[in-house]
Amino acid sequence: MTGRFRSAPVVALVVGSAMSLAGCLNDSEIDEDDIVVFGPYRTVEADRFVESLEVFTDTTGIDVRYTGSSNFVSDLAERIENNGATPDVVVVPQPGLVQSMVDGGEVVPLDAAARDALRANYEPDIADAAIFDGQDSAVPYRRSLKSIVWFRPDVFEAEGWEVPRTLDELESLAEAIVASDRDIAPWCFSLQAGDQSGWAATDWVEDIVVRRSGVDVYEDWAAGRIGFADSRIEAAFTEFQELVLAPGRVAGRLTAVVATPVELAWEPLLATEPGCAMYKQADFALNWMPSLDVGPDGGIDWFALPDVDESEPPLLIGGDLIVALDDRPDVAELMEFLAGVAAGESWVEEGGFISAKSSIAVGAYPDPERQFIETLADAPAQVFDASDQMPPEIGSDLLWDEITGWVTGSSSYDDFAETMDTARDAHDAG
Amino acid sequence: MEQEGANPSVDDSDRDDIDRHGGRDEASMTPLGSSTAWIRRVVKVTPTDDEEAALDELIPRGDDFLPYLRRFSMLTVLSASIAAFGLLSDSAAVVIGAMLVAPLMTPITAAAAATVRAQNDVLVRSILVIFLGVVLAIGVGVVTCAIAGFDIASEADLPDQVAQRTFPGLLDLGVAITAGAAAGYISTRRSTTSALPGVGIAVALVPPLATVGILIQLKLNSAAQNAFLLFLTNLAAIVFAASVMLLLSGFRPQEERARRSVRLRLSVTLLAVAVVAIPLTLHTQATVRDSNLRRAVTQAVVEWDASVRVIELTADVVDGTAHVELIASGPNEVRPAWRLADLVRSTFGRPVDLELRYERDEFYAVSSR
Incomplete structure (x- = not known):
């Protein structure tokens, strides 16, 4: 008897805790009327994106369910082919893929309200980028600056390394880093991203093409008017290979390049004893790294990949478009919200995000995003990611696969270029 | 019962003595005092x-x-x-x-x-x-x-x-x-x-x-x-x-x-137990939550592809988001991972970050003579 009395409080405590736990779970029931959004944002970026849609749910009562995948392009194709799994709305980083979906009749054009919001909140050239086949088909959501080189100011200062002002100085710096006593490689780099592996390598080459050969050659290459066999394109691949991939140039050697998830490529840079001195990746890499002060006195700093001379370099940019694949009124309401000024504001405040909207004041951004926007404004030219402009079966599929093969040495540049150009010719002819 | 057996000589005068020692006073004070006084009256020991x-x-x-x-x-x-x-x-x-x-x-x-x-x-x-x-x-x-x-x-x-x-x-x-x-x-x-x-x-x-x-x-x-x-x-x-x-x-x-002062002293020790019970409760909640998550993942895998075997599963809930690392293998081409993540989310009822490694079962039968 007495034993039972004594143990009663403990039992009550355990049972009470378990019951309160059961009550905590299941806080998000799924409704068939929810708007299903699919995109490439995962982990922190997925959280930020979903948070930015809370205003919409609060004001309309319409719930949005978001899923993001590292295999976004192939998963989206599978969902569209699979009856019943097509998402209502998609976030697409590749304009070429949007064009392909428009061609396939899958995209629902914006309604009048969304079009009005688009014209009111975007610069005309950005709004025009959302026009496909003469119709406003997408809402530009995010802009990204890809020509960023991240570095540790404490390491540069300790070693007496200077931020390079030209591409040649960058090569000299890489040579100095290799020759230094410190056990450190010049670069952190990896391209593993599931079936999207390779995009990080295309960004590198694109930045070199536009610097060495100029905007016109770059745009001709992106549009397929210049092939991969062109000597100027080959020279950019060769420069990338010698600058970044040659023995001793990359942390963890080619094994790490192939095996490390692209979101974790920064890890050697921020290690207590850094394994690399520089890391070229877009502004959104801040979402992948631990929270750090950015700047000369911070844990990390950045410079724009320099031009061939000391002038301001042209900048490689990327951008995410949002398109509707369903014509329900709720979905149209969401598209209008996304084109409006409130969409993305919370993400702007959190950092790690540059909105495509001009109606969000530069002053609303924290540093370093404010610096990125000012750098973009000062750039003599901005070019959009070439592989993302290409038709998806070329840029988002074949090129990513083939460049990965070329990086690992399983194919020569000639074979790689021939495969790419043959496929492009066949696509354009078809 | 054992206490009674150990002190067979306890009688009514002892009981009165116990009461005088504060049992009735405690009974009128707190639930703890009330309980202990009652039990003491029942067990009758000195x-x-x-x-x-x-x-x-x-x-x-x-x-x-x-x-x-x-x-x-x-x-x-x-x-x-x-x-x-x-x-x-x-x-x-x-x-x-x-x-x-x-x-x-x-x-x-x-x-x-x-x-x-x-x-x-x-x-x-x-x-x-x-x-x-x-x-x-x-x-x-x-x-x-x-x-x-x-x-x-x-x-x-x-x-x-x-x-x-x-x-x-x-x-x-x-x-x-x-x-x-x-x-x-x-x-x-x-x-x-x-x-x-x-x-x-x-x-x-x-x-x-x-x-x-x-x-x-x-x-x-x-x-x-x-x-x-x-x-x-x-x-x-x-x-x-x-x-x-x-x-x-x-x-x-x-x-x-x-x-x-005994009541006060006992209250202090009880307070100490209550203080350590707070983090212990949180730990137990986390353990139960992780266990529920593992069950949800296992169920979702069966619904995703019943022919798939779970080889290794790491599941943890951090800041309300379920983090799942899964190594699985099966005889078929891998089904889309987004579908598995959505199934886990539906079953578990919280946001999910899933990392899946899938190994295709491949069988070879070879005779070499």
């Missing part, structure tokens, strides 16, 4: 002189104190060393051996007895001895880990014997309370001392402290704090439960004034 003496002998006084302290220190160092080696070599048997050598239960039981009998000098001495034991055992853990040259790449590589002491839950509190009650019961009954080793094993005191030392040496401070929480849990629960048991056995302060 400790014998021998039982009082047994408590007095837990920590020697006068000239005997220093020799005791030397013995205590030696046994603590030895038991902590055995525990540390057992923990590092991941040997449960060796760690149990350390528990049998450990002398910490005695001053803790003495602290409980001093609490009930309002012997402040004994209480202070007990606390000092306990503090000495804590410092020695942690120090031995640090030194042993350093001498052994033990190192790990990450917390996941900790030996099981160490790792299982870094996340105490409510079950540990339950063990400590019941073992503390047993310690209180045994401490006054010389005929039951054969049960002491069982109590020592049930409520391991030195291994958590040696674990703290090892984790400090490995610079895993958060895990070290949790291991120390396990020790504090044992300490608070034993003092509380042993005090209650001694109270129920009829032990009281000698002086009338001191009797009134």
